[in-house]
Amino acid sequence: MFYREAGDFKTSYVDDNQTFPIKFDRYRYYFVLFFAFLIVPVVINDYWVNAVFMPFLIYSIAAIGLNILVGYCGQVSLGTGGFMAVGAYACYKLMTSFPEVSIFFHVLLAGGVTALVGVAFGLPSLRIKGFYLAVATLAAQFFLVWLFNKVPWFYNHSASGQISAPERTVFGIAVTGPHTSAWATYLFCLVFVTICALLARNLTRGMQGRKWMAIRDMDIAAEIIGVDPLKSKLSAFAVSSFFIGVSGALFFSVYLGAVEVGEAFGINKSFLILFMVIIGGLGSIFGSFAGAAFLVLLPVLLKNVLVGMLGWPTDLAAHLEFMIVGAMIIIFLIAEPHGLAQLWRVAKEKLRLWPFPH
């Protein structure tokens, strides 16, 4: 009844091309931003930030990044964990080498470094396609993790082989290190998420995004109509790796504080992010958020129910969690292979007509 475009008159091309053409959607979007920036930080506590919000926000960035590569450009990558590790270690090296520069720029620069690494590992995509490429990106995953384990320069020769984030502040408020407050870290991540989502949305709906999608749909045909596959594929790798690097940097510096590369950025992380993208919906920014939320919330929920309410032993709950996550993924793929984003789209279509049947 409220959710329709009738009465919302577009008077310019800019109006016509906006992300949310329906007024209700626009207000909902402003409301979500308002809620996330002004209400949540006030009421939030440590448990919620560490268990739910931070992983959600950080994984969202990674999922958006991977979605650009897999969902928009059609290049399947299983090297996400390795690229996140590049972001984390680049951020660590920058933080310790240039302590006077704001961490905000370190995170962005870490993304830039990751973009370069991503382009290097994206080069084979010009020759290798499909599953062969997916497995080839595993080379990046294993090689990078090994590299960060073996070369002491990356972890500043620390005895444990770990990297740990020194305390850094933004406007005098600590966002990394041991003395952070929940709302500060939350807001810091939220700023990055917002920037990344806006950037991704505007990239993917513009010319670059259309080139990527042409490559995804059929790269030879795209080449014939004048899309340069070299530039398109490598730019997708670069942009995607930039986002993944940013998320890796945040994951290390703000969320965990100290990481051991094999544990935090192993192959399981790559699969986790890919799951988020697929469950959320390939080729959708909203889907990346939905997928990240789903896979962050599910284990927390299961743990609370099984261990907290039913009082089962934790190892049993862990096994059940594996089974349930696996089963959920399969059920999801059977029920809606296009992910949560498609469900959302269908719901919106229905809502536009409601209360009329046609």
Next chain:
Amino acid sequence: MPTQLLFGAEVFLNGLMAGVLYALVALGFVLIYKASGIFNYAQGVMALFAALTLVGIMDGQVPFSHLINAMLGTDVHHFGWHVNALISIILTMGVMIVLAYCVQQFVFRHLVGQEPIILFMATIGLAYFMEGFGDLMWGSDIKKLDVGLPQGGSFWIEENSQWLGFGNEEFYGFFLDQLDIVATGIAAILVIVLVLFSQYTKQGRAMRAVADDHQAALSVGISLNFIWVMVWSVAGFVALVAGIMWGAKSGVQFSLSLIALKALPVLMLGGFTSIPGAIVGGLIIGVGEKMFEFIVGPMVGGATENWFAYVLALLFLVFRPQGLFGEKIIERV
């Protein structure tokens, strides 16, 4: 430096043996991929699950004992009997066939016609599920698998290759694991059996027909459902053999499922669609990574085995995108 050379030769031989085991896992992948176009990531977990089930049946463990104990407050663990290894293997095979049927019936039947990436994700979901299921059923502690395969180094080879050192004090003859030698033999038999099966039996021919063209196979009256269940069963059998070999070598535990990751570069190198490719690829990867670790490893701090296979496969693919024996990729607009 003849000693170095001899050590190198020993590493080479061990690499060949390891390669055979990689090839064994890769075979399971190729079978399923050829017949149904599914890239089955769960192959490694299937090997783990098969090995867990085998150990469980042999030791007479009560399935789901941990769950039953937690829910009912009882304290059951074992039935108190031990089952003969051969009977357990047959029973485990039965379980794998049931599993194959369930996988086909509940998962992939509903996903026919989906994109390959979706099918691939479904197998990862399946891998998660089976990992949890196997642990829930048989417990997650490390188990010892003993089906009567010989263990330890082979003294015969060690003694009879000592003369190669020509009186060199540092060389004691080649050290080869007896288990690896047996595994090589079993893998060779398995491959021969598979080839005979697919060439000379009715079901094998039907399987190849399905691999060639689904629709044509369907139109001459081959039941796709049956063939897919059969292929998953055969893959389950290969997984069982691989699970026995790896389980006897290093115990039955979670890391067994990671052999799937070892098999992926083998597949890339050999081509996803070729059985000889899986074997040759396995040997190249096995030898390559052992030799690389032997020659270059000490210079860069070791543990190169984690990534060498992938990088080798990656470089190789740049020059030959379909792998060694894969079908030539022809693209049309």
